[in-house]
Amino acid sequence: MNMEKKISFVLNGKKTELLIDPTTSLLWALRNQLGLTGTKFGCGMGFCGACTVLIDNEAVRSCSLPVGDVAGKKVITIEGLAKNGKLHPVQQAFVDHDALQCGFCTPGMVMNAVGLLNKNPKPTRQDIINGMEDNLCRCGAHIRIIQAVETAAAEMKGGK
Amino acid sequence: MRKSEIAKDFVESTQENSGSGINRRDFFRLLGGGILILFQPWNILDVNALPAEQQRSLPKDYNAFLHIAEDGTVTCYTGKIEMGQGIITSLAMEMADELNVPFEKVKVVLGDTELCPYDGGTWGSMSTRGFGPNMRAAAAEARGVLLELGAAQLGVPVSQLEAKDGIITDTKNPKNTVTYAQLTKGKKIEKFLDVKPPVEDFTKFTYIGKPYKHVDAQLKVTGQAKYTGDFKLPGMVFARILRPPSHGAKLTSADVSGAEKVEGVKVIRDGDFIAVVSENHEKTDEAIKKIKADYSFDEMKVNDKTIFDWLLKSDAAANVVRSAGDLEEGRKLSDTIIESEYHDVYLAHAPIETHSALATIEGDKLTVWASTQSPFGLQGGIVRELGFPMDKVRVITPFVGGGFGGKGVYEQGIEAAKLAKLIGKPVMVVRTRDEEFFYDNFHTAAVTKITSGIDKTGMIKLWDYNVYYAGTRGAETIYDVPNAKTTSYSGKRNAPSVHPFNTGAWRAPNNNTNTFARESQIDIMASKAGIDPLEFRLKNLKDEKMIACLKAVADKFGYVPGKTPGGRGIGVACGSDAGTWVAHMAEVKVDKSTGKVQVVRIACAQDMGLCVNPEGALIQMEGCITMGLGYTFTEEVLFEGGNILTRGFDSYEIPRFSWVPKIDCVILDRKDKAPQGGGEPAIIAIGAVVSNAIHDATGARLFRTPLTPERVLDAIRKT
Numbered sequence: 001m002n003m004e005k006k007i008s009f010v011l012n013g014k015k016t017e018l019l020i021d022p023t024t025s026l027l028w029a030l031r032n033q034l035g036l037t038g039t040k041f042g043c044g045m046g047f048c049g050a051c052t053v054l055i056d057n058e059a060v061r062s063c064s065l066p067v068g069d070v071a072g073k074k075v076i077t078i079e080g081l082a083k084n085g086k087l088h089p090v091q092q093a094f095v096d097h098d099a100l101q102c103g104f105c106t107p108g109m110v111m112n113a114v115g116l117l118n119k120n121p122k123p124t125r126q127d128i129i130n131g132m133e134d135n136l137c138r139c140g141a142h143i144r145i146i147q148a149v150e151t152a153a154a155e156m157k158g159g160k
Numbered sequence: 161m162r163k164s165e166i167a168k169d170f171v172e173s174t175q176e177n178s179g180s181g182i183n184r185r186d187f188f189r190l191l192g193g194g195i196l197i198l199f200q201p202w203n204i205l206d207v208n209a210l211p212a213e214q215q216r217s218l219p220k221d222y223n224a225f226l227h228i229a230e231d232g233t234v235t236c237y238t239g240k241i242e243m244g245q246g247i248i249t250s251l252a253m254e255m256a257d258e259l260n261v262p263f264e265k266v267k268v269v270l271g272d273t274e275l276c277p278y279d280g281g282t283w284g285s286m287s288t289r290g291f292g293p294n295m296r297a298a299a300a301e302a303r304g305v306l307l308e309l310g311a312a313q314l315g316v317p318v319s320q321l322e323a324k325d326g327i328i329t330d331t332k333n334p335k336n337t338v339t340y341a342q343l344t345k346g347k348k349i350e351k352f353l354d355v356k357p358p359v360e361d362f363t364k365f366t367y368i369g370k371p372y373k374h375v376d377a378q379l380k381v382t383g384q385a386k387y388t389g390d391f392k393l394p395g396m397v398f399a400r401i402l403r404p405p406s407h408g409a410k411l412t413s414a415d416v417s418g419a420e421k422v423e424g425v426k427v428i429r430d431g432d433f434i435a436v437v438s439e440n441h442e443k444t445d446e447a448i449k450k451i452k453a454d455y456s457f458d459e460m461k462v463n464d465k466t467i468f469d470w471l472l473k474s475d476a477a478a479n480v481v482r483s484a485g486d487l488e489e490g491r492k493l494s495d496t497i498i499e500s501e502y503h504d505v506y507l508a509h510a511p512i513e514t515h516s517a518l519a520t521i522e523g524d525k526l527t528v529w530a531s532t533q534s535p536f537g538l539q540g541g542i543v544r545e546l547g548f549p550m551d552k553v554r555v556i557t558p559f560v561g562g563g564f565g566g567k568g569v570y571e572q573g574i575e576a577a578k579l580a581k582l583i584g585k586p587v588m589v590v591r592t593r594d595e596e597f598f599y600d601n602f603h604t605a606a607v608t609k610i611t612s613g614i615d616k617t618g619m620i621k622l623w624d625y626n627v628y629y630a631g632t633r634g635a636e637t638i639y640d641v642p643n644a645k646t647t648s649y650s651g652k653r654n655a656p657s658v659h660p661f662n663t664g665a666w667r668a669p670n671n672n673t674n675t676f677a678r679e680s681q682i683d684i685m686a687s688k689a690g691i692d693p694l695e696f697r698l699k700n701l702k703d704e705k706m707i708a709c710l711k712a713v714a715d716k717f718g719y720v721p722g723k724t725p726g727g728r729g730i731g732v733a734c735g736s737d738a739g740t741w742v743a744h745m746a747e748v749k750v751d752k753s754t755g756k757v758q759v760v761r762i763a764c765a766q767d768m769g770l771c772v773n774p775e776g777a778l779i780q781m782e783g784c785i786t787m788g789l790g791y792t793f794t795e796e797v798l799f800e801g802g803n804i805l806t807r808g809f810d811s812y813e814i815p816r817f818s819w820v821p822k823i824d825c826v827i828l829d830r831k832d833k834a835p836q837g838g839g840e841p842a843i844i845a846i847g848a849v850v851s852n853a854i855h856d857a858t859g860a861r862l863f864r865t866p867l868t869p870e871r872v873l874d875a876i877r878k879t
Contacts, residue, residue: 028441037390038383040561042512043593047809050512078383091381098373098775101783102244103380104513104561110381129817136809138512138562139244140786142820144779 009070011036012080022068027051029067030077038078038107042136049135052108052115053077059115078107081114089155090114093148101139109135113149123153194344195305197226197298197351225277226255226298228306232326232341234259234266236295239279239536240287241271242376243511243560243567244783245839246776247287249375253367253773254292258299258360259306260323261340263367271535271557281534283568283665285738285837288772292835296359305351309343362770362831369831371775376559386558388516388531393586396518397426398441399579400448402434403595407661407802408459418450427451428582435579437587445592459801460660467605468503471628474658476649481632483645490622490643494613496688497622502610502677503864504630506659506797507603507666507790508806510814513561514596515569519576520586527554530573533563538570542577553577564787565665569601597807601664602797606630608677618689620700627674629658634671634735634844637678640702660802667784668840671737672791672847676865679733679848683724683855692721693732693852705767708828709743710734712765716826717745724856729760731853733845738837740768744785744849746821750857755873757854759789761822764842769833781825781842788846790815794866 003021010016011034018033027044030036030053039062042050046064053062054076081088087095090113100106109132116123116131123131128149137145225237236255242248252266259266269275271282279291303323310328311318314336322329328343330336362369379385404411414434416427425438425447436447462470491497517530526548532538535555542553560567572589579587591599606629613622623644627635632648651658666672686696694714701707710732713719722728729750734743747760762785771777794813798805806812825842851862860875 024440024442031390032392032441035392036383037386037392040387040513041389041590042514043809045593045808045810047593048512078381082382087378087381094381095373095377098377098779100244100374100377100380101246101779102511102513102562103376103385103559104387104511106380107383132817134816136512136814136816138510138564138787138814140783140815141779142786142815142817143782143823146817146820 005068007067007071009072010074012076018067020067023066026053026062026065026067026070026075030062036077036079040104040107042105042108047134047136048105048108049112050105050108052111052135054111054115054118057115057118059112076111078111081110088114090117090149090152093152093155094145097144097148097151099144099148100141105135105137109137109145113145113152116149117153117156121153121156123149125150193230193346193348195228195302195347195349195351197302197305225275226295226302228259228302228340228344230341230345230347232261232265232339232344234261235269236266237269237272237276238291238295239271239273239276240282240291241533241535241557241560243282243533243563245282245287245780246374246773249372250288250773250776251292251295252375253372254296255299257365257367258296259303260366261326263372265326272554273535273539273556274554278536281537281568282563283533283565285740285840288835289739289769289837292772293359300359301351305349306340306343309347310338313338313343368770368772369774371778372773373775387513387561388518388529388558389513389588389590391518391529391558393518393520396586396588397437397439397583398444398588398590399435399437399576400444400592401575401589402448402451402453403598404455405803406457406459407804409455409457409802412454412456414454415452418452419447422447422450426583428579430578430582433578437579437583457801459803461801462660463800464505464796464798468607471605471607471658475652475655476628476658477652479632479648479650481646481648482636484641485643487622487624487643487645490613490624490641493615493621493643495616496685497611497613498681498684498688499611500609500677500681500684500863502608502680504606504608504673504676505865506605506663506799507795508597508600508797508812509564509566509666510597510809510812511562511564511566514591514593515567515572515599516588516590517570517573517576518586518588519573519580521580521584525552525554526577526580527556528573528577529556529558530570530576531560531567532557532570532573533560533565533567534570537568538573541570541574545574546577546581564667565669566600568665569662571599593809594807597812598804599662601662603666603672604629604659604663604670606670606673608673610677610681612681612685614685614689618686618691618696618699620685625678627677630670630673633669634674634678634737638703638706638734638736639682639697639700641700660799661804667787668737668844671735671840671844672788675733675735675844676847676851679735679845680851680861680863683731683733683848683852684861687724687855690723693724694719695721697732697734705741706734706736706743709741709765709767712826712828713743713745713763716765716824717763719745724852725859726856729853729857731849731851731856733848733852735844737841737844740766740836740838740841742766742841742845744842744845746849746853748850748853748857750854750872752858752876755869755871755876757793757850757867757869757872759819759821759850759853761824762846762849763824763826765826765828766842767828767830768838768841769830769836771827771830771838772835774827777827777838778825780838781827782823784840784842785823785846786815786820788843789819789850791865792847792850792867793819794868796866
């Protein structure tokens with residue numbers, strides 16, 4: 001009963017092909033098949049956001065998305081955000097603001113923030129709060145994460 | 161200058177490291193040459209923080225390590241773990257100061273039972289106040305050794321030398337220098353300490369006391385930081401374990417045929433222990449659902465509504481924590497007597513990383529990577545339950561994705577080890593969110609009854625404090641009351657637990673419960689006395705640290721005195737935890753038609769003795785304040801008998817971005833004092849400060865957390 005199919009997509013800028021059951025969640029395809037463990041399992045039900053990745057520049061919860069659905073699309077994970085060893089402005093702002101503690105929610109926070117800035121390059125503080133609201137952090141780094149996203153938005157000057 | 165008489169050379173010892181790690185000669189074999197300092201953890205705090213069942217006598221051997229490699233790199237080995245509290249940064253700072261090396265040259269190796277000295281566990285805010293001083297002493301010793309080597313090399317006495325940034329310089333001839341790396345090259349020097357050497361005076365600190373950012377931030381923002389679940393071994397399988405529907409349910413029969421039919425899945429049975437394993441994680445999810453299991457139920461007849469009566473009616477043992485004066489006398493002296501009963505609920509730890517473990521057996525040796533606050537506890541647990549010899553079990557703790565006390569338990573590590581033993585392959589156990597909420601060692605529900613009295617001048621004359629099932633931490637009143645008694649009621653020794661499931665330490669264990677009750681009661685009295693709540697506290701306090709914190713927070717907050725309730729929505733609360741003193745002020749807005757509360761701002765002042773890393777300490781304070789809003793507003797484990805009803809982030813709500821107020825923190829300058837706890841104290845008064853602010857805004861008093869809109873509304877109606 002082999003349900004495997006060939007799925008092609010662009011992962012972190014590289015054309016990628018997987019022979020996989022297309023109902024497998026993108027999260028476990030990334031973590032298991034592709035060895036990209038920066039994308040985290042937090043709840044598996046889309047409630048926490050630790051598994052957030054970008055699909056065609058939009059923040060999506062990879063735990064709730066079948067890998068078959070990304071065929072032909074552009075997927076960016078936390079590993080694909082830095083360019084030539086230079087951190088993405090959002091990553092850099094998280095470092096500069098010390099906007100993390102245990103770091104487990106951090107990849108999802110960063111990806112969600114990038115997705116937010118892709119959609120809304122000049123967010124107000126309230127826009128940031130609304131846009132980050134459903135990403136959970138248990139350590140309580142929220143206030144610094146808000147500041148980091150504000151800083152990144154300013155740094156990116158509305159660009160990407 | 162350090163004198164080498166306080167250490168003695170350790171020559172070719174054959175003594176094994178009784179902390180069950182490798183012996184010392186192996187250590188050099190593994191690490192290459194250099195200087196190795198072995199020291200005894202002197203500080204008894206390390207041991208006393210352990211829960212009784214996890215206490216293991218400290219090894220009599222010297223087994224804590226500080227290594228200066230041949231390239232001058234300094235490594236500290238500690239059995240503590242990093243779960244976001246920032247010790248990977250602050251311990252390195254302390255080390256850099258004592259050794260006079262650049263901060264960047266210091267590595268900290270954490271939570272590996274084979275490389276690190278025995279440690280009971282990372283909890284109780286013990287890393288900085290317990291382990292830190294020992295480590296600093298070892299570093300001071302190492303510096304002494306280096307200076308002696310330098311003196312020999314440079315041909316001048318030690319007293320003429322200065323060490324800075326890993327370079328020893330002849331003060332009379334600054335061109336005459338030698339680096340630590342040059343000194344350690346080709347050397348194999350072992351020293352061990354009998355006597356704790358003196359450490360650097362705070363005036364000489366280069367790093368300690370200055371703000372340093374997390375050294376692990378770069379790894380964490382790029383996804384490179386490895387947590388337990390991120391490891392993968394050849395042939396590794398994922399496991400799901402069959403779980404009962406409720407605590408107290410016993411498996412009577414199980415039909416696993418459906419699970420066996422799922423492609424690539426193997427069913428493992430060992431008595432009542434049933435698991436499915438597969439290389440494909442999601443196949444285990446599919447298979448576990450196909451097991452048909454029946455259970456018999458023998459649950460406690462209690463739920464989240466009846467629990468408080470249940471606790472009060474239980475057969476509890478009374479422990480008088482403190483007694484002063486005479487309660488009857490206190491009654492006579494009081495003009496107003498207030499009796500209150502406060503209720504607190506079960507809470508989940510809910511770290512974003514669920515309990516995870518990877519176990520593998522090579523030859524006769526078991527290695528387990530685990531997200532745990534107690535690597536040595538897990539090692540002991542495996543020995544106890546699975547019969548491995550201690551020296552054949554190695555537990556490694558990578559980055560831990562949040563603990564808060566919840567990862568002091570480590571059953572998932574034993575499960576992974578058991579499965580690895582049964583099937584002969586590496587096994588990864590990653591708890592589902594449902595399992596995480598079910599198998600938690602919950603913060604305990606509790607009841608606190610207080611009878612207190614004040615005289616006409618607003619002096620507290622009577623304090624009769626009775627707490628049920630929230631222990632003693634934070635139970636003693638900090639106020640100066642002539643007639644006071646504090647009694648803590650808990651389960652009798654060897655009696656079955658009163659709780660329907662496991663309970664345990666939750667960030668500043670029990671202190672949240674006790675501080676909520678005490679500080680609410682204080683506020684009620686201030687209100688009755690018609691005295692500003694800050695002034696009322698100051699009037700009844702003699703504790704200088706508490707007074708200083710209250711004054712500092714009032715200053716930071718810009719507090720304008722006023723009686724409560726004054727309609728402003730401003731609250732004050734304070735307390736002490738883990739050797740640290742905290743005071744908070746909060747401003748809230750209450751929607752009187754819905755009962756919804758928004759915290760506008762919170763200020764906090766903290767006396768934590770010497771603050772090693774002000775940046776790290778500030779982050780912990782902010783974290784405490786933010787996390788504290790959870791137990792204040794929403795967090796409550798709902799249950800019926802042994803069945804946990806809140807098993808997801810949809811039903812158990814933790815703080816979100818929109819809740820976060822403006823936060824202003826101040827850390828009092830106490831450089832000349834010993835460092836105290838930083839990861840827990842600032843959470844203890846959040847429930848009380850918010851509740852007191854709600855009272856100030858509305859006149860409504862709440863006696864039970866969480867302060868949900870329904871309860872706030874109900875309290876407003878009763879006002």
